[in-house]
Amino acid sequence: MSYMRGLKCRECGRLYPKEVVFVCEYCFGSVEVDYDYDAIRRTFTKASLATRPPSLWRYRELLPIEGEPTVGLTSGFTPFFRAHRLAEALGVKELYIKDDSVSHPTLSFKDRVVSVALTRAKELGFDTVACASTGNLANSVSAHAAKAGLQRFIFIPADLEMGKIIASLIYKPTLVAVEGTYDDVNRLCAEIGSKYPWAFVNINIRPYYAEGSKTYGYEIAEQMGWRAPQHIVIPAAGGSLITKINKAFKELKQLGFIQDAGTKLYCAQATGCAPIVNTIQAQSDIVKPVKPNTIAKSLAIGNPADGYYATKAVLGSGGWAESASDEEIIEAMKLLAETEGVFTETAGGVTLAAAKKLIESGRIPREESLVICITGNGLKTQEPLLAQLKIKTRIKPTLASFESTLGEQLAGLATRAR
Ligand SMILES: *Cc1c(COP(=O)(O)O)cnc(C)c1O
Numbered sequence: 482m483s484y485m486r487g488l489k490c491r492e493c494g495r496l497y498p499k500e501v502v503f504v505c506e507y508c509f510g511s512v513e514v515d516y517d518y519d520a521i522r523r524t525f526t527k528a529s530l531a532t533r534p535p536s537l538w539r540y541r542e543l544l545p546i547e548g549e550p551t552v553g554l555t556s557g558f559t560p561f562f563r564a565h566r567l568a569e570a571l572g573v574k575e576l577y578i579k580d581d582s583v584s585h586p587t588l589s590f591k592d593r594v595v596s597v598a599l600t601r602a603k604e605l606g607f608d609t610v611a612c613a614s615t616g617n618l619a620n621s622v623s624a625h626a627a628k629a630g631l632q633r634f635i636f637i638p639a640d641l642e643m644g645k646i647i648a649s650l651i652y653k654p655t656l657v658a659v660e661g662t663y664d665d666v667n668r669l670c671a672e673i674g675s676k677y678p679w680a681f682v683n684i685n686i687r688p689y690y691a692e693g694s695k696t697y698g699y700e701i702a703e704q705m706g707w708r709a710p711q712h713i714v715i716p717a718a719g720g721s722l723i724t725k726i727n728k729a730f731k732e733l734k735q736l737g738f739i740q741d742a743g744t745k746l747y748c749a750q751a752t753g754c755a756p757i758v759n760t761i762q763a764q765s766d767i768v769k770p771v772k773p774n775t776i777a778k779s780l781a782i783g784n785p786a787d788g789y790y791a792t793k794a795v796l797g798s799g800g801w802a803e804s805a806s807d808e809e810i811i812e813a814m815k816l817l818a819e820t821e822g823v824f825t826e827t828a829g830g831v832t833l834a835a836a837k838k839l840i841e842s843g844r845i846p847r848e849e850s851l852v853i854c855i856t857g858n859g860l861k862t863q864e865p866l867l868a869q870l871k872i873k874t875r876i877k878p879t880l881a882s883f884e885s886t887l888g889e890q891l892a893g894l895a896t897r898a899r
Pocket residue numbers: 589590591617618694716717718719720721722723779780826828829856857
C-alpha cells in the first residue's frame with residue numbers, strides 16, 4: 482500500500498509521477514514527496530503505533546515507499562533522554578539529547594536516509610547504488626547495499642578521517658577517493674549520474690532519501706510523550722535534516738499527534754564551513770558558497786543543496802544559528818562525554834558548542850525545553866582528539882608502582898577494601 486501521491490515541485494507546485502525526478506523541468510526547483518494524508522490518517526494512529534517494532538519503519542505511512550520496507554529494518558528508534566548533568570553545566574532547566582550516535586547499524590543518522598533510499602531504489606528497479614559523501618553516508622550506503630546485495634560506488638573527498646574510510650571499505654564497495662572538496666565530489670557525481678543508470682542516493686533519488694530524516698523528528702515527538710520541544714539545535718551539512726525535522730513536526734501537528742509547541746529551530750555549523758549560519762545571521766535568503774576548512778568534516782559542505790530551505794525553516798520558526806571553532810568543537814565533545822557518557826563525533830561537538838553559545842547569548846531561554854541533536858559517533862573521528870587525550874598514568878604491574886605513581890591522588894582515600 483502506498484500513501485505517496487507523487488512528487489511535487491517545492492517552488493511552482495507542479496506534480497510529477499513517483500519516479501526518478503529530482504528537479505522541476507519547468508522552474509528548476511527541487512521536488513519533494515507528496516502524500517495522501519487522509520489515507521494516512523486511517524491507519525497511522527497512536528494505538529496502531531503502540532504495537533509496532535521500535536525502528537524508523539514504525540512511521541511507514543509517512544515514508545516514500547510503495548511496498549514493505551526491505552532495507553535497514555533495524556535502523557532508528559535511537560535513545561532519547563533527559564540530560565541532567567549537561568543541563569547543570571549549561572545552566573538550563575529542561576535539556577534532552579536525541580542520540581543517533583548509537584543503535585544504528587553504522588552509528589550515524591545517515592542510516593535513516595539510506596534505509597529509505599535503498600528500499601525505494603530497489604522498488605524503482607536499480608541494481609547499483611552510489612553516493613557523494615562526507616563520510617557517514619559512505620559508511621551507511623556501503624553497509625546497507627552490501628546486505629541488500631546491490632552494487633555500490635562510493636565517492637568521497639580523499640582527505641577523510643581514517644575511521645570513516647575503514648568503516649566504508651570493510652563492506653567492499655568500489656570506493657573512489659576524489660582529490661578535491663565534497664563540493665567537487667558532488668559536482669562530479671552529478672555528471673557521472675547523468676551517464677550511468679545508478680541510484681545516487683543524495684542526487685537523483687534525493688526526494689525519497691531526504692524523507693528518511695523526518696523519522697528523527699517523529700521519534701523526538703513520540704519519545705517526549707507526543708510533544709515537541711520549544712527549542713531544538715540541529716547540525717547542518719547540506720541542510721536537509723533541519724528542513725525534514727521541521728516537516729516532521731508540521732505533519733504530526735496536521736495529523737493531530739502533537740500540539741503546536743511553536744518549536745524554534747537552530748542551525749549549527751563549524752565556523753570553518755558555515756554557509757547556512759551566515760545566511761541566517763544575515764537574515765538573507767541567498768546562500769553564498771564557502772571553501773570548507775574545519776575538523777568537522779562530516780558537515781563540510783560549502784555549497785549546501787538545501788541551504789535555502791534550511792534558512793527558510795529556521796527563520797520562519799523564529800530560531801537562529803551559531804557556529805563553533807575547532808577548539809570549541811573539541812571542548813564540547815569532551816563536555817558531552819564527561820557529563821552524559823556520550824562519545825560523539827566532531828559534528829556533535831559542533832551542535833553542543835553552538836547550543837552553548839545560543840544559551841549564553843540569551844537566544845535560547847534557560848527555562849524552556851531544549852533538544853540537542855547528536856548525529857554521529859566519536860569512534861569515527863578520533864584524529865582531532867589524539868593530541869589532547871593521552872595516557873597520563875603508566876605503571877609496572879605491582880601495587881608499589883601503582884601507589885607511588887598515583888601518590889597524591891590516593892592520599893586521604895580510605896584503604897580498607899569493601
Ligand atoms: C550528514 C550529517 C549531518 C547533516 O545532514 P544534512 O541533512 O546534510 O544537513 C549531520 N550530522 C552528521 C554526523 C552527518 O553525517
